[in-house]
Amino acid sequence: xxxxxxxxxxxxxxxxxxxxxxxxxxxxxxxxxxxxxxxxxxxxxxxxxxxxxxxxxxxxxxxxxxxxxxxxxxxxxxxxxxxxxxxxxxxxxxxxxxxxxxxxxxxxxxxxxxxxxxxxxxxxxxxxxxxxxxxxxxxxxxxxxxxxxxxxxxxxxxxxxxxxxxxxxxxxxxxxxxxxxxxxxxxxxxxxxxxxxxxxxxxxxxxxxxxxxxxxxxxxxxxxxxxxxxxxxxxxxxxxxxxxxxxxxxxxxxxxxxxxxxxxxxxxxxxxxxxxxxxxxxxxxxxxxxxxxxxxxxxxxxxxxxxxxxxxxxxxxxxxxxxxxxxxxxxxxxxxxxxxxxxxx
Numbered sequence: 516x517x518x519x520x521x522x523x524x525x526x527x528x529x530x531x532x533x534x535x536x537x538x539x540x541x542x543x544x545x546x547x548x549x550x551x552x553x554x555x556x557x558x559x560x561x562x563x564x565x566x567x568x569x570x571x572x573x574x575x576x577x578x579x580x581x582x583x584x585x586x587x588x589x590x591x592x593x594x595x596x597x598x599x600x601x602x603x604x605x606x607x608x609x610x611x612x613x614x615x616x617x618x619x620x621x622x623x624x625x626x627x628x629x630x631x632x633x634x635x636x637x638x639x640x641x642x643x644x645x646x647x648x649x650x651x652x653x654x655x656x657x658x659x660x661x662x663x664x665x666x667x668x669x670x671x672x673x674x675x676x677x678x679x680x681x682x683x684x685x686x687x688x689x690x691x692x693x694x695x696x697x698x699x700x701x702x703x704x705x706x707x708x709x710x711x712x713x714x715x716x717x718x719x720x721x722x723x724x725x726x727x728x729x730x731x732x733x734x735x736x737x738x739x740x741x742x743x744x745x746x747x748x749x750x751x752x753x754x755x756x757x758x759x760x761x762x763x764x765x766x767x768x769x770x771x772x773x774x775x776x777x778x779x780x781x782x783x784x785x786x787x788x789x790x791x792x793x794x795x796x797x798x799x800x801x802x803x804x805x806x807x808x809x810x811x812x813x814x815x816x817x818x819x820x821x822x823x824x825x826x827x828x829x830x831x832x833x834x835x836x837x838x839x840x841x842x843x844x845x846x847x848x849x850x851x852x853x854x855x856x857x858x859x860x
Contacts, residue, residue: 526550529557530586534577543573551654556589556616558656589614596822598626598659599633603762606638606663607731607747609672613661623648623659633764633820637729637743637773640666675732679751682735687755692851694844697758697781701789702837704752705806706857709795712748713739742792746775749791753779763788765819774817776805778825786827788813807833 520538525546528536538546544566551558563578592598592615605613615623627646643664650657665672690707691700715728727733733740734748746762753760761778776790790805809829810821841848841858849855 520546522546522549522553526554526557529560529577532560532577532579532582534579535574536577537572537574539572541571543568543571546573547575551656554591555618555654555656556591556614558651558654559584559589559614559616559658584612584614588612589616591616592621593617593619594824595621595626595629596824598623599630600761602626602630602644602661603634605661606641606644607751609640609665609676611663611665613663615659615661616656617659618654618656621657623657626659627661637764637775640730642666675727675730675736678736679732683751683755686735686752690853690857691756692848692853694847694851696840697756698833698837699840699844699848700756701753701758701779701781702803702806702834702841703853703857704749705789705791705794705803706801706859708734708745708748708752708791709801710856711738712745712795714792714795715739715741715744743775745791745795746777749777749789759783761786761825763819765817768816768818776817778827780825785831786825787831787833788827803834807837 520540520543522542525536525538529550542549547564547566560579560581561577562580565576567574567576588610590601590613592601598615598617598621601613601615623646627644631644641663644661646659646661648657648659667675686707690703695703712734715733727737728740729743730740731744731747731751733744735751740748743762750760750762759780763776763778765774765776766772767774774792776788776792778786778788780786788805788808788810790808793805794802808827810827811829813827845855845858848858
């Protein structure tokens with residue numbers, strides 16, 4: 516007796532460009548629609564389909580397209596802010612292509628324009644960004660294909676990407692332990708960057724220097740960067756620990772030059788501002804003044820476009836909680852190899 520085909524298995528076969536795919540069970544006729552509801556991005560690969568069936572089974576015959584595009588170049592998004600974050604992540608990791616799929620009302624033209632304005636000057640390595648969009652009306656989907664051109668060559672970009680990944684692994688092994696809470700990890704990562712990375716003050720720079728200093732490569736590998744490098748490196752470090760972190764692009768009040776910092780969350784509901792740059796040793800001392808701030812506190816010195824899904828309410832004094840956790844576990848953390856200087860400021 517045949518068992519019912521599992522939806523996850525059906526999607527796996529679609530992702531593997533399998534044809535035909537035979538579906539057993541009562542959901543046979545609905546399986547493709549269910550798969551697209553679960554994983555809209557699979558439609559990017561499906562060019563055509565015909566189905567045949569009998570009692571208790573349906574056999575789908577697919578024609579596939581774009582099979583040379585890897586799954587990691589394809590992303591499903593549900594909002595314009597999520598799409599902007601995906602663009603920032605792609606450029607930060609030197610991707611040359613990103614395809615985004617949505618089944619909601621995401622205006623990719625507006626995403627492109629808003630991103631170009633908000634992030635102008637923060638990605639000096641990016642020479643050109645282009646996109647095209649297509650609709651699949653029968654499923655209510657929009658697919659946007661972004662391509663990126665960089666000032667640095669492919670060989671150097673590959674080298675930089677490799678060096679960043681290796682340094683992320685090394686640093687993560689050095690500053691994080693399994694016994695740390697996510698909150699303490701976020702604090703330790705902040706202190707590590709504030710103590711080990713120098714703010715880059717050089718006014719005149721060649722294109723290669725600018726590309727390095729405005730990226731995680733500058734912070735993690737060269738140990739010297741501007742605010743964008745601090746923010747990107749902080750996000751990349753927290754990414755290794757599964758901690759949700761955004762890069763925020765805005766300005767310091769009274770300054771025409773852009774500024775970058777982060778917002779982090781531990782529960783997906785309450786967020787906290789973190790500005791490693793302004794807490795770094797370049798200010799004359801390392802501090803945690805700009806760790807865990809609320810929107811109300813941050814707006815005293817900053818301007819930025821607020822997101823409805825990223826509210827720093829200030830309900831929780833996260834810094835007090837973290838310091839209490841460190842105080843209770845400090846000896847254990849030090850015995851596990853964590854430097855005391857990353858646990859205090």
